[in-house]
Amino acid sequence: MDFEILFNQTQTNNNSKNITGVLVKKKDTFFQILEGEAILLDMLFEKIKKDSRHSNIVELLNKPISALSFKGFDTGYAVIDHIDALYGLQTYVANLEHNEIENSSLFSQIIEELLSPK
Ligand SMILES: Cc1cc2nc3c(=O)[nH]c(=O)nc-3n(C[C@H](O)[C@H](O)[C@H](O)COP(=O)(O)O)c2cc1C
Numbered sequence: 001m002d003f004e005i006l007f008n009q010t011q012t013n014n015n016s017k018n019i020t021g022v023l024v025k026k027k028d029t030f031f032q033i034l035e036g037e038a039i040l041l042d043m044l045f046e047k048i049k050k051d052s053r054h055s056n057i058v059e060l061l062n063k064p065i066s067a068l069s070f071k072g073f074d075t076g077y078a079v080i081d082h083i084d085a086l087y088g089l090q091t092y093v094a095n096l097e098h099n100e101i102e103n104s105s106l107f108s109q110i111i112e113e114l115l116s117p118k
Pocket residue numbers: 006009010011013014023030032034044047048049051053054
C-alpha cells in the first residue's frame with residue numbers, strides 16, 4: 001500500500017485544522033498523537049476509526065491538555081516512517097519529559113517500545 005499519499009493528505013488536513021502531533025508507522029503498527037481543538041479531534045477520530053487501512057485501534061489517552069506539546073516538533077504535525085526520525089522524536093519527547101510536560105512519560109515509554117527490536 002502506498003502510504004505516502006495517505007501521509008501527505010493527513011499532513012495537509014491536519015495543518016489546515018491546526019491539529020498537531022505525530023503519526024509513526026513501524027512495520028504493521030501505527031502510533032499516533034493528535035492535539036488540537038476537541039470538536040475537531042472528535043470528528044477526525046471518528047473518520048480515522050472507519051478507515052479500512054488499519055484495524056484493532058486502541059485509544060490510549062483522551063483528555064484536555066493545558067498546552068500543545070508538538071507545535072515545536074518538525075512542522076507541528078509530523079509523519080515518521082524511518083528509524084532515524086523516530087530517534088529524533090525520542091529526543092524531542094525526552095526533552096518534554098525533562099520539562100515535566102503532561103503525558104510525556106507515556107509517550108516516551110511507547111516510543112521506547114517502538115524502538116526495541118521485535
Ligand atoms: C493510521 C491512520 C491515521 C490517519 N490519521 C489521519 C489524520 O491525522 N488526519 C487526517 O486528516 N486523516 C488521517 N487519516 C486518514 C483518514 O482516515 C481519512 O482517510 C482522511 O481524513 C480523508 O477523509 P475524507 O476523504 O473524508 O476527507 C489516517 C488514516 C490512517 C490509516
